[in-house]
Amino acid sequence: MRTASEIIRNEKDLAFDVHRVRADFPILKQKIYGKPLVYLDNAATTQKPQAVIDALVHFYANDCANIHRGVHLLSERSTRAYEDTRTRLKRFIHAADEKEIIFVRGATEGVNLVAQSFVRPRLERGDEILISAMEHHSNIVPWQILCEEKGARLRIIPMTQQGELRLDEYEGLLGPRVRLVSIAHVSNALGTVNPVRRMIELAHRRNIPVLVDGAQAAPHLRVDVADLDCDFYTFSGHKMYGPTGVGVLYGKSALLEAMPPYQGGGDMISSVTFEKTIYNRLPYKFEAGTPNIAGGIALGAAIDYLEALGMERIASYEHELLKYATETFSQLAGVRLIGTAKEKASVLSFVVDGVHPHDVGTILDQEGIAIRTGHHCAQPVMDFFNLPATARASLAFYNTREEIDALAAGIRKVTEVFS
Amino acid sequence: MPDLRELYQEVILDHHKRPRNCRKPGDANKHADGYNPLCGDKVSVFLRVEDGVVRDIAFQGSGCAISTASASMMTESLKGKSETEVEQIFERFHDLVTGKTDAGDVAGLGKLAVFSGVRDYPVRVKCATLAWHTMKAALDESQETVATE
Numbered sequence: 171m172r173t174a175s176e177i178i179r180n181e182k183d184l185a186f187d188v189h190r191v192r193a194d195f196p197i198l199k200q201k202i203y204g205k206p207l208v209y210l211d212n213a214a215t216t217q218k219p220q221a222v223i224d225a226l227v228h229f230y231a232n233d234c235a236n237i238h239r240g241v242h243l244l245s246e247r248s249t250r251a252y253e254d255t256r257t258r259l260k261r262f263i264h265a266a267d268e269k270e271i272i273f274v275r276g277a278t279e280g281v282n283l284v285a286q287s288f289v290r291p292r293l294e295r296g297d298e299i300l301i302s303a304m305e306h307h308s309n310i311v312p313w314q315i316l317c318e319e320k321g322a323r324l325r326i327i328p329m330t331q332q333g334e335l336r337l338d339e340y341e342g343l344l345g346p347r348v349r350l351v352s353i354a355h356v357s358n359a360l361g362t363v364n365p366v367r368r369m370i371e372l373a374h375r376r377n378i379p380v381l382v383d384g385a386q387a388a389p390h391l392r393v394d395v396a397d398l399d400c401d402f403y404t405f406s407g408h409k410m411y412g413p414t415g416v417g418v419l420y421g422k423s424a425l426l427e428a429m430p431p432y433q434g435g436g437d438m439i440s441s442v443t444f445e446k447t448i449y450n451r452l453p454y455k456f457e458a459g460t461p462n463i464a465g466g467i468a469l470g471a472a473i474d475y476l477e478a479l480g481m482e483r484i485a486s487y488e489h490e491l492l493k494y495a496t497e498t499f500s501q502l503a504g505v506r507l508i509g510t511a512k513e514k515a516s517v518l519s520f521v522v523d524g525v526h527p528h529d530v531g532t533i534l535d536q537e538g539i540a541i542r543t544g545h546h547c548a549q550p551v552m553d554f555f556n557l558p559a560t561a562r563a564s565l566a567f568y569n570t571r572e573e574i575d576a577l578a579a580g581i582r583k584v585t586e587v588f589s
Numbered sequence: 590m591p592d593l594r595e596l597y598q599e600v601i602l603d604h605h606k607r608p609r610n611c612r613k614p615g616d617a618n619k620h621a622d623g624y625n626p627l628c629g630d631k632v633s634v635f636l637r638v639e640d641g642v643v644r645d646i647a648f649q650g651s652g653c654a655i656s657t658a659s660a661s662m663m664t665e666s667l668k669g670k671s672e673t674e675v676e677q678i679f680e681r682f683h684d685l686v687t688g689k690t691d692a693g694d695v696a697g698l699g700k701l702a703v704f705s706g707v708r709d710y711p712v713r714v715k716c717a718t719l720a721w722h723t724m725k726a727a728l729d730e731s732q733e734t735v736a737t738e
Contacts, residue, residue, distance in 0.1 A: 558651050
């Protein structure tokens with residue numbers, strides 16, 4: 171039998187010690203206009219723990235060399251460190267094999283790669299690509315470009331006023347001409363967690379492949395591509411505490427094998443003559459040119475950091491914080507939340523009566539509070555709610571209840587200035 | 590630290606709440622549209638110019654307090670001015686909000702001097718100048734939408 175003190179100690183271990191976590195992020199220690207920084211723009215980019223910063227510095231100070239080609243020790247070290255990240259990423263999203271993990275610049279490039287290498291060769295006049303009403307521009311524009319070129323149609327899964335996708339309508343849209351469904355796992359503008367597992371199942375019943383834009387999901391939820399059974403999944407390193415300029419495209423190996431390369435260049439070939447080039451095997455076939463080596467290695471450090479905290483614990487802490495923030499917002503006069511889906515993660519999009527979001531942002535900035543204002547690269551979402559823009563506070567696991575209180579006080583100041 | 594009250598002065602808040610000349614005149618002979626993709630601000634500026642003089646000027650649009658107040662006060666200060674005078678006021682206003690001239694150097698700007706606080710908020714300069722650039726495009730009879738990005 172365990173003693174009482176042992177039980178208490180274990181409970182402490184389970185609890186999320188946010189103040190200890192904050193100490194890992196040097197940027198959070200600073201003051202803005204003499205006030206503590208309250209960073210609530212995590213959906214745009216997250217801050218980096220010391221371990222990630224150290225990994226970047228360590229690479230450039232000790233191991234800097236190009237990968238996959240040198241016979242010398244530095245190249246061997248950098249190659250190993252870079253490929254180690256691939257292994258960690260495979261584990262992190264539960265992929266079957268390292269070769270299914272393609273390094274890209276970010277989720278935007280992941281979507282473009284699927285558009286150009288997977289969809290483009292098989293898209294014909296009159297075919298359809300299905301996306302949702304809450305997509306980021308990066309999951310709209312690549313499809314528009316493709317549809318325009320091929321005479322295909324971009325169709326939209328509608329949503330409710332709460333910001334939930336209409337699954338009944340979705341089923342009806344899964345017609346015989348649909349060549350791909352591409353949907354956000356979590357909406358960056360509304361915070362909605364979409365029922366992607368169910369949506370993938372419905373698409374697969376009609377043999378339609380699915381790409382999931384996981385840019386806003388990977389930092390907040392446990393991602394399991396095997397359980398989702400998605401065909402492609404893409405996300406960005408910088409939104410999950412890693413560096414900018416590196417991200418991942420996961421693809422089922424059978425699909426990736428059959429796809430032509432995305433870009434031509436070094437590293438993606440196994441032999442070149444002027445008559446014929448033989449492409450490299452997976453995953454290198456899709457990785458032309460020298461990649462963001464330091465970024466890739468540091469992304470590995472970010473994965474280690476997240477796994478040490480535990481994605482389930484992160485999700486549960488953030489869920490409580492979002493609940494607290496949502497309740498706090500309901501007490502604020504003249505403030506309306508945009509996006510009130512039952513399943514949400516991290517995001518509080520809001521408007522203040524009679525005050526433009528840009529003015530809200532400037533006044534909060536003076537209080538040391540960083541939020542995003544504007545259309546969040548999701549103009550169709552703004553049009554749907556008939557708003558020019560919203561203010562958006564987006565949470566990370568290093569945010570605290572005190573910071574939510576500071577945000578609420580800041581918003582009260584906004585209404586005061588404009589009263 | 591810049592003082593918030595310098596940016597959101599009473600007169601600016603007043604013009605934001607009750608914008609002047611916010612209408613579409615039927616007899617305008619010059620018009621242009623402006624758009625700030627950063628914050629989604631949209632403005633249309635209408636002018637009636639006769640014999641080189643601005644007889645009427647009005648605007649319509651949606652935007653933040655700074656951009657709405659700037660458009661509103663612009664219409665008040667430019668009505669009755671010659672195109673040459675408009676040009677001069679535009680230059681002075683632009684220099685004031687971008688910090689090219691001293692905050693105190695507001696000769697000829699009248700009430701527009703309240704926008705001197707904008708210089709401390711570089712990302713807000715575009716809000717203050719959107720209506721002005723749009724007005725300029727209307728005078729120059731540019732057909733393209735003015736974008737501040």
